[in-house]
Amino acid sequence: MTETQKSATLTLNGENYELPIFSPTAGPDVVDIRKLYAQAGVFTYDPGFTSTASCDSTITYIDGDKGELLHRGYPIDQLASKSHYLEVCYLLLYGELPTAAQLEDFETRVTRHTMVHEQMHNFFRGFRRDAHPMATLVGVVGAMSAFYHDSLDVTDPWQREVAAVRLIAKLPTIAAMAYKYSIGQPFVYPRNDLDYAANFLHMCFSVPAEEYHVNPILSRAMDRILTLHADHEQNASTSTVRLASSSGANPFACIAAGIACLWGPAHGGANQACLEMLKEIGTVDRIPEYIARAKDKNDPFRLMGFGHRVYKNTDPRATVLKQSADEVLELLGVDDNPLLQVAKELEQTALNDPYFIEKKLFPNVDFYSGIILEAMGFPTSMFTPIFALSRTVGWISQWKEMIADPQNKIGRPRQLYLGETMRDYIDIEQR
Ligand code: CMC
Numbered sequence: 001m002t003e004t005q006k007s008a009t010l011t012l013n014g015e016n017y018e019l020p021i022f023s024p025t026a027g028p029d030v031v032d033i034r035k036l037y038a039q040a041g042v043f044t045y046d047p048g049f050t051s052t053a054s055c056d057s058t059i060t061y062i063d064g065d066k067g068e069l070l071h072r073g074y075p076i077d078q079l080a081s082k083s084h085y086l087e088v089c090y091l092l093l094y095g096e097l098p099t100a101a102q103l104e105d106f107e108t109r110v111t112r113h114t115m116v117h118e119q120m121h122n123f124f125r126g127f128r129r130d131a132h133p134m135a136t137l138v139g140v141v142g143a144m145s146a147f148y149h150d151s152l153d154v155t156d157p158w159q160r161e162v163a164a165v166r167l168i169a170k171l172p173t174i175a176a177m178a179y180k181y182s183i184g185q186p187f188v189y190p191r192n193d194l195d196y197a198a199n200f201l202h203m204c205f206s207v208p209a210e211e212y213h214v215n216p217i218l219s220r221a222m223d224r225i226l227t228l229h230a231d232h233e234q235n236a237s238t239s240t241v242r243l244a245s246s247s248g249a250n251p252f253a254c255i256a257a258g259i260a261c262l263w264g265p266a267h268g269g270a271n272q273a274c275l276e277m278l279k280e281i282g283t284v285d286r287i288p289e290y291i292a293r294a295k296d297k298n299d300p301f302r303l304m305g306f307g308h309r310v311y312k313n314t315d316p317r318a319t320v321l322k323q324s325a326d327e328v329l330e331l332l333g334v335d336d337n338p339l340l341q342v343a344k345e346l347e348q349t350a351l352n353d354p355y356f357i358e359k360k361l362f363p364n365v366d367f368y369s370g371i372i373l374e375a376m377g378f379p380t381s382m383f384t385p386i387f388a389l390s391r392t393v394g395w396i397s398q399w400k401e402m403i404a405d406p407q408n409k410i411g412r413p414r415q416l417y418l419g420e421t422m423r424d425y426i427d428i429e430q431r
Helices: 036-040 076-082 085-094 100-111 120-124 133-146 157-182 196-205 216-228 236-245 251-262 270-281 284-295 316-331 338-351 354-358 366-376 380-404
Strands: 002-012 015-023 060-063 068-071
Touching: 002 036, 015 036, 068 076, 068 085, 068 316, 076 216, 076 316, 085 100, 085 196, 085 216, 085 380, 100 157, 120 133, 120 157, 133 157, 133 251, 133 380, 157 196, 157 251, 157 380, 196 216, 216 316, 216 366, 216 380, 236 251, 236 380, 251 380, 270 284, 270 338, 270 366, 270 380, 284 338, 316 338, 316 366, 338 354, 338 366, 366 380
Parallel strands: none
Antiparallel strands: 002 015, 060 068
16 A cells, blocks of 8 residues: 555634545555544545445455456456356465466365364254355354364464364365255265356255266356355445454454355345346336336335445456356256346346436346356255355455454444433433
8 A cells, every 4th residue: 555645734713734645556545544633533424335445455446436446456257258167266265377287286175175074964953945046155154163163263374264264165065065955855975077157056955865976057157156256355345344344353253254244135145136027027018117116206116236435437247147047048948038038128128318427327146146046946045155156266356365464453432322322311201
């Protein structure tokens, strides 16, 4: 982080305060207000962090105006077409693309950690069968801290490394177990001869009663979905992981916190909500009704899978996924999928509507991912768990970066207090 010669001057009650300015390698300059309260006795106010950088980071960069997403400098469309999920995991975690030997070693380490502690099978059985798989995921990932005592010490770099690999390796197993449990089928153990995405499909869709062959088209599409969701800088769930870990909490507890945050419909839960919305719309002729509802200030309805805090032009992940949806559905012989038709028409209608143009609302990553996942055979309740398992590497990379940062201190926002000032307690008989 380089402090520039530039500074901002804040004038308050006739006093001037010089605030240093930092220049990033990309993106807008950042005004450093860390000493503002000590010097001027005021806080800044920024609910939702619309103008506040909560950390410095070298992992992911988004240019929302250009619709650009870079991981360690590499554009997401290149990674989606030329790379694969575990290579992107390596890149996010360690900062550089791996050599062939480094990749082989990393893949071996991840593959050797895919099984979960056998006793976890019993733990699953405590959940109701009809539990949402995200509910199970939050609980089981948090409970990993009760099973893996040798990777809880966040001050030990080796334990941090083991926890990172364990989480990346075991999340697909846990997500698949949550799914199997919800449909009353036996858990399927991971297979080390399959790649990461194919193994996940195998654990979700195979049954002991017969052979299951993973369709390579589907495993490639699955891998691409995982790659596109791997990281997204300081979004709500990543910031949750960072905030949770700022207190020194163990990595499994922190990732469980991230999963909980991801679940909401404004964040990772939007993929499930979007597909449900497309089904509710059902036919192209009903689109105007839903567009009108989305524009109506008195109606809480929003177009799910539309809009983004940072992207104000296009979400590059949505562009890749739209193409992927076409390819996958064609290859599966369902290219006349009515949901895809509704989605495409809805997108076109919204993109030509002054409301969406003016507010710079574009399809986001969640708009097309659900169509692909459903075509693969996943129920909507599994969409957000799949997002969670792919984002785990992003959370872990940001967590590792934060813990290694000497500036790391407990996250503790201030507030603009608008409540009562001090008053005397009134006995109940007098109220
Ligand atoms: N449909 C209709 N209007 C919208 C939408 C939408 N999807 N998104 C934003 N707006 C309007 C909103 O009503 C507001 O209007 P006004 O200025 O008149 O009050 C304006 O656009 C700005 O919206 P905001 O809520 O202040 O913007 P934000 O940056 O706080 O929210 C968002 C971003 C993603 C939460 C929001 O666009 C949204 O709720 N989208 C639908 C849910 C969704 O698809 N979420 C997935 C996001 S991408 C993946 C992920 O993060 O996990």
